[in-house]
Amino acid sequence: MFDPQIIFAGVLNGLLAGGVYVLVAVGLTLIYGVLHIINFAHGSLLMLAMYAVFWLWRLLGVDPYVALPLVIAGAFGFGWLLYRGVIGRFSHGRDENILLITLGLSIVIDNVALLFFGGDTQTIDVPYAGLFVEIGAAFLPLPKIVSFAASLLLCAVLGLYMTRSDTGKAIRAVAKERQGARLVGIDVDNIFAISYGIGIACLGAAACLLMPSYYVTPTSGHAFVLVAFTIVVLGGMGSFIGAAVGGFIIGITEALGGLFLGEQLGQIGISLIFILILLLKPTGLFGSRA
Amino acid sequence: MARPRCCVLEVSGLRAGYGAVEVLRGIDLAVATGEIVALLGSNGAGKSTLNNNICGLYRPFGGAIRFDGSDIAGSPSMRIVEAGLIQVPEGRRVFPNLSVRDNLELGSYRRGRPARARNLERVLAIFPRLDERLAQAAGTLSGGEQQMLAIGRGLMSEPRLLILDEPSLGLSPLLVEEMFALIGRLNGDGLAILLVEQNVVQSLAVAHRAYVLENGRITLSGKAADLAQDPELRKSYLGH
Structure with a gap:
């Protein structure tokens, strides 16, 4: 049963799953890095984006990959508005308030989704869902390969944006030195909103890449966020590189765990890594915070 | 009291503080075009509070802050930076x-x-x-x-006006010398500077005019050369 070829296939599958995890975790770590809070609404907003992709397909027949730019833009706008209209407004500048507001938002969003969309599992039928690519002994579903490649590409674009553009530099400046940022004329509140928007835009992208091979229910975001949170802690809170490396480690761990222990118990590996990293290196692999 | 339009920065009757605590109790201060003005005072006199209110990091309780003729009191920091009032913070x-x-x-x-x-x-x-x-x-x-x-x-x-908040703090004596020489050179190119310092001797040597801030009030002001000879100032800051 533990044929090296099966393990090889498991590792490849985990790597592919890791791509989307990276995207979800990068959004989470970006928001944490700038706002210094864990966005508890992350899973609910991912679920909302997945429904957006689903309804775009169901009502208008838009292919999830075609919808990608639209959903990214929409998710950015939604996140920006959510910060400007709700989170920033009611937090009164206190980080712990932001934390509670995102928690409240998640409860509201989940239940509104349940009210309007019902509890049924929804899936999308795309013609390419059943296509496989053969690499050695591994048969890899085409949608997963696409989502892996697109996730990496989007993370690279985001990385370039953060290091090359003025707004990206301003986001990184605000993350570490808010006062200094104000003194060069950076609109810190707007940078908060933009960062939140980018974090949610990552979820929009993840939703488009997930839907061809995944399903959505009002609770389907939570599984991803638990995983993403583990990734962020593993890689180091606020670290981009950490989120990327952590995403793949967790993806592979999950796949191998599933292989050896079965689908139900496979998640134990993730929890184990979470506990180990907290015990051995609480700052994470790439964490800088003392 | 009418002042000439020569002033880049003109603070009048400024009251400011944190929460219910009033730190600045009516500050009048002006910086003219091309001038170095030193704002002297010990720790806790209210120097940084004054800076942060001028730069829009805090909202003053009352009074006016005019920069290039327009009132900027209570404007957000990005608007103040846009106007050309730049602080190099402590x-x-x-x-x-x-x-x-x-x-x-x-x-x-x-x-x-x-x-x-x-x-x-x-x-x-x-x-x-x-x-x-x-x-x-x-x-x-x-x-x-x-x-x-x-x-x-x-x-x-x-910048049209550069506020330097304790630029010599934590520097070695040699670097402090360099810093004050630099301040003189920047001003030589026409830049107006408000120099907020505890280093009285060197600040008075480089500045044109100076104010002394104590307990949230301006207690002394005048030409830097005159203040350097002021017996009161010598006693409280120089110990002789």
Whole structure:
């Protein structure tokens, strides 16, 4: 049963799953890095984006990959508005308030989704869902390969944006030195909103890449966020590189765990890594915070 | 009392503080075009409170702050930066995770953007040390280098008035000398400077005029040369 070829296939599958995890975790770590809070609404907003992709397909027949730019833009706008209209407004500048507001938002969003969309599992039928690519002994579903490649590409674009553009530099400046940022004329509140928007835009992208091979229910975001949170802690809170490396480690761990222990118990590996990293290196692999 | 329109900065009757605590109890202060004005005072006199209210980090309780003739009291800091009033803060406040180059470029985030390349060249000519460290993260610089970076970042936004908050703090005596020489040179190019300092002797040597702030009030003001001879000031700050 533990044929090296099966393990090889498991590792490849985990790597592919890791791509989307990276995207979800990068959004989470970006928001944490700038706002210094864990966005508890992350899973609910991912679920909302997945429904957006689903309804775009169901009502208008838009292919999830075609919808990608639209959903990214929409998710950015939604996140920006959510910060400007709700989170920033009611937090009164206190980080712990932001934390509670995102928690409240998640409860509201989940239940509104349940009210309007019902509890049924929804899936999308795309013609390419059943296509496989053969690499050695591994048969890899085409949608997963696409989502892996697109996730990496989007993370690279985001990385370039953060290091090359003025707004990206301003986001990184605000993350570490808010006062200094104000003194060069950076609109810190707007940078908060933009960062939140980018974090949610990552979820929009993840939703488009997930839907061809995944399903959505009002609770389907939570599984991803638990995983993403583990990734962020593993890689180091606020670290981009950490989120990327952590995403793949967790993806592979999950796949191998599933292989050896079965689908139900496979998640134990993730929890184990979470506990180990907290015990051995609480700052994470790439964490800088003392 | 009417003042001539020559003043870049004119603070009148400024009251400010934190919460219910009033720190500044009616400050009058002016900086004219091309002038170095020293604001002297010991720890806790209210110097930084004054700075932070002028720069829009806090909202004053009352009074007026006029910059280039328009009232900026209570405006957000980005509008004040846009107008050309730039503070180089105490403690430098450079972006530790960004490179020296990125720090300098962000200096022209709100103002001076079109001439960014030219200003960068100019700043690097003033601080050749920064030129050697362009790619280095600002957090890894020495204290003196970070101070240069903070001033350089301020110059990137083509200030009409530069507020320097304790630029000599934490520097070695040699660097302090260099810092005051630099302040003189910057002013020589026509830049108005409000120098907020505890270092009384050297501040009075470089400044045209000075104010002494004590317990939230201006207790002394006048020409720097006269203040340097003031028996009261000599007694409380110089010990003789």
